[in-house]
Amino acid sequence: MVIFGAGGDLTKRLLMPALYNLARTGLLPAQFALVGLDRIEQTDAQYRAHVEAAIRAFAADKHYSQAIDEASLQRLLSSIVYMQADFSAPAAYQALGARLALLKASHGVGDNVMFYLAVGARFFGPITDQLGAAGLVTETPEYWRRVVVEKPFGHDLPSAQALNAQLRNSLSESQIYRMDHFLGKETVQNIMLMRFANGIFEPLWNRDHIDHVQITVAETVGVEARAAFYETTGAMRDMVPNHVFQLLALTAMESPASFDADAVR
Known part of the structure; x- marks a missing residue:
């Protein structure tokens, strides 16, 4: 490596x-x-x-x-x-x-x-x-x-x-x-399992039963030694188009035909 x-x-x-x-x-x-x-x-x-x-x-x-x-x-x-x-x-x-x-x-x-x-x-x-x-x-x-x-x-x-x-x-x-290292977190990995392998939630996971979706980024780590990174990237690009959108996609996506990589993508 x-x-x-x-x-x-x-x-x-x-x-x-x-x-x-x-x-x-x-x-x-x-x-x-x-x-x-x-x-x-x-x-x-x-x-x-x-x-x-x-x-x-x-x-x-x-x-x-x-x-x-x-x-x-x-x-x-x-x-x-x-x-x-x-x-x-x-x-x-x-x-x-x-x-x-x-x-x-x-x-x-x-x-x-x-x-x-x-x-x-x-x-x-x-x-x-x-x-x-x-x-x-x-x-x-x-x-x-x-x-x-x-x-x-x-x-x-x-x-x-x-x-x-x-x-x-x-x-x-x-x-x-x-x-996207957020996808390695245990809770994130369990979203698809909870949705698509759960006979209780899957039939209810739609706009008729869900009022809204709120994703909260409750960060505890500050800029620390990453000032140069944030100067060029910024906090929004660091978090929203990747971490947050990935979570939103997992929450709102349709059921994939299978759970192999290409089908999920």
Whole structure:
């Protein structure tokens, strides 16, 4: 796994705690390695300390013990390496390819690689272009390559369409994962189950029985260290066209023909 934006807020609050919880519950592959890329210069040890602090601060989960499982944490930390990189420099992607080859030898990992773009949307296209030019997203029958992009996806419809076209220059649709992390929340995942697998609610889930729908975003986290992100994106684009509209779509959508990905989309 490769994370672009390894020092950012999304990585700190969500990605690293999620990886830790996968390790703790035995869902992370035994042969796993993670490369964190960002602009900041630091050693592997310094980055691992940063990751450890994030996990201890944000990995608590109401479904499990609040205590950190030290063995799982250390196992995850030992799989992490760090690279300082200029995302616009072709040399950075050549170096990344070499680092992945070294990890294959040192950690026994396979050739399946997921690139997680935990960066601003303006970087999605350039990073994907560079990955394609370096041959890092080329698939074979023996292994896959995936690219995950986070919301917000563009700043309006034309920019989102242009970004889609740019991603498709280097990737097939099956390689692209457009991620809205709100959809991973347990309550959100249960909306379709509650609606479509429930003989009580489904017959009543229509305009004849529902007066209105209200979606409240009760955030407790402020801007904190994300001032630069909000300067370019803004709170509305950060929340409404993705998180809130996804919740609205799940609430108001018609019943899909099946629950596979294409039918739901």
